[in-house]
Amino acid sequence: AKIGIYRQTDAEIYLIDSGNDKEAGKKVLKIAKQNGWTIKGIINTHSNADHIGGNRYIQEQTGCPIFAGGIEAAFTRYPQLEPSFLYGGYPFRELRNCLNLIQ
DSSP: OOOEEEESSSSEEEEEOOOSSHHHHHHHHHHHHHTTOEEEEEEOSOOOHHHHTTHHHHHHHHOOOEEOOHHHHHHHHSTTHHHHHHHTSSOOHHHHHHTTOOO
16 A cells, blocks of 8 residues: 655654554654654545554554544544455454454
């Protein structure tokens, strides 16, 4: 997935999406540190797993807020909704794990 940034100042950025998973989050944090950037928030364009997968890790590491609108906010806040929606009910373990959303 593509991850964008919005530079509020030379040192403060907002991420536009957070990538697929925790590993993407780690890479983003490494790049931010190398550039002297502070992540002020994550703006999610939509709630597909490859766009919100790094949210939790990045938020845990930085304390930044996560922004999403409309129904996407619910899917972002409760990531188990996506596999439930795709599967048509509460997803079986393999589907929950393959999307890296539910532990």
